Amino acid sequence: MKQLVILGAGTAGTMMANHLHHELKHPDWQITIVDEKEEHHYQPGYLFLPFDIYTPEDIVKRIDEFIPKDVKLMRTKINRIVPSENKVELAGGDVLNYDLLIVATGAKIAPEEVSGMDGEEWHKSVFDFYTFEGALALRNKLREWEGGKLVVHITEMPIKCPVAPLEFAFLADSFFKNKHMRDKVEITYVTPLSGAFTKPKATEALEHLLHEKHINIESDFAIESVDNEKKEIVDYGGRSIPFDILVTVPTNKGDELMERSGMGDDLNYVPTNKATLQSKEYENVFVLGDASNIPASKAGSVAHFEAEILTENILRYIKGEPLKEEFDGHANCFIETGGGKALLIDFNYTHEPVEGTFPFPGVGPLRLLKESRMNHMGKLAFRWIYWNVLLKGTHIPFVSATMSESGKHYETKETV
């Protein structure tokens, strides 16, 4: 029996297990998925936890609920991958041999990369909201906070869900308005980029919103350290920004497993062909989701689009056929803008987010790069879609894996 091993049972790994178990069956194939955790978290929900919009129960389910019965789930730590010998060494000494390996070990925050970030004030006045613990600690703080300087900060790119910190700033504005204390809170958005976002059209729209909501923006800020005593962040150029609450997105890195296995780059991401999702070094290793180094957003929607293409490529690889160079970096993100509204952006490697309608050209019902209530409903509905459709690997109707250009208002066909 041939062995297909998936490392990581998060969004990407779970989707692949669900796609592939229909295709690769006993007695020809055994699919095994390895993850040390017991819980599957709906990570986009971390954004809503600090504002008491979601409860922990909305976000957490058991991993095994989403893994098909004929896929073997192993709850073990992984010691290292030995790609030259086609094997994975597990903690405790067990070895998994594989014919095909899928790496879906994700990305996580590394606050230790910045001096003082995980110091005394960590989870007291310095918070992250990219972990369950961080988001929960921040919720408890915000429930009692009486106001002051709130600084929302990105350490360096790339990060998971690059729009999340902006959404956090927008939701904070709404949150304090609803608590009738907006006048007591000064919100500052600090970014290493030159503007609010990475793509020009979206940056324009988002900066307009920041301005409208009286959120200050400090750009080109490359953080050197967090001063726990003075409560300020300091950049390499000597600029400092004081805070009463710092909500930071620390450096994101791939899993240390990649470092132990010698398979990662300087941020532990696995060098991957951006069109086929095959590892650049090992032909029987495929990488999807946040674990790869491809220049697409690190987001669940990207992993979803990748999974459809990767499933096909794995079947082609098994048959000895050439791989499809089809993945175009497609991402689709709702951006909460507060006050019960949201924006929607749809983009890929070469086409930046623009205005238009989605998914039906000229019809919608969702509008691209424009605030609307419908988009907000879409974002909230997405949690249900995530648990019930997305993880199960079911195709989302009318939304193709590669991006569609129709219904979008491009000025020219030029690339970004």
Next chain:
Amino acid sequence: MEKTIAGKTITVNEEGYLTNFSQWDQQVGEALAAEAGLALTPRHWEVIKYLQDEQKAQVALSIRRVGKSGVVDIKEFYALFPVAPLKTATKIAGIPKPASCI
């Protein structure tokens, strides 16, 4: 668009980055630095040379990578090219603005 600098005609994009590296030479680099208010020292040139070599080798540039290069640490990189060092230094070096951000 075209632009005349240091007695040469160069083609730049809307942000002022050269679109054709073959049009770059040391004088162009110096003139672009002057536009950014910088006078280039030998240390500046070492960094510029390093960035050009990395670009030639198709390495994706980022502040982190420059800091770990052994050529210059981040603190000095900022001292040499204040405010937005990678953007300024790549512009002077005649190479594209790094797409280190997604």
